[in-house]
Amino acid sequence: MKKIISLLVLVISFSACKEAELNCCVNQIPVNITLKFTHHWNGVPVTSSDFNNFKFTTENGESVSINRLRYVLSNLKIGNQKINHHLINIGENSGMELSFNEIEKGSTYHELELYFTFGFKDEDNTDGIYQDLNSASFNVPSMLGGGYHFMQFDGKYKDTNNQDANFNYHSIRAVDRTDPDNLVFEDTSFNVNFNSFIAEKSEVTIEVKMNIAEWFKNPNTWDLNELNTVLMPNFEAQKLMRANGKSVFSLGEVSQ
Incomplete structure (x- = not known):
């Protein structure tokens, strides 16, 4: 009798495990994720209200004011969702959030990865194909090869x-x-990859932080008295920017 009871318990336990495994793999619960882009200068928040004032100091010691700051990210991916490109304009407070809807996840949680490219890879940097960027005058002159800023x-x-x-x-x-x-x-675009964050609920907000000060300091200390204007046709300056940009982004708060 004891053997029969033990066998019955074993069968029930096995069935429960198989059911849990099936639920985890089959009963997918979608999650909606919002990326929230924030900006700071070595920890001091930066918004459009801080523009046009000499409020910041570069690593090289120059006092600066920001008049305009806008940039494009491409190939944004979270889980099974992808967005081709996204323009962020701090001065106009536009593009500060981006939504990914119906991302597949497990029945209780799922480990997700956030990936994007700063700028455009060469194969995506075709002149004139993005109407929103054309309207925003984000194009690069043909004498410099076209494509986009x-x-x-x-x-x-x-x-x-x-x-x-x-x-x-x-x-x-x-x-x-x-x-x-x-x-x-x-190609002076670069990839940013944040992995191993857990989506436990159906609504998740992920903060992506840009430290603006990094553009002027790491690994190249930028001297604005030497490199200030006419930088687009400066081949070496563009490579320095790419190197400095790799430390600009970081993962902020994940709230859910």
């Missing part, structure tokens, strides 16, 4: 005479115009 970051800095001077920190695909009839390109 990755970032337009404009402002003023105090020069060595403590006078206001302009800077245009514009990031594009690097182009060598030594021979204008034979342009040489280098």
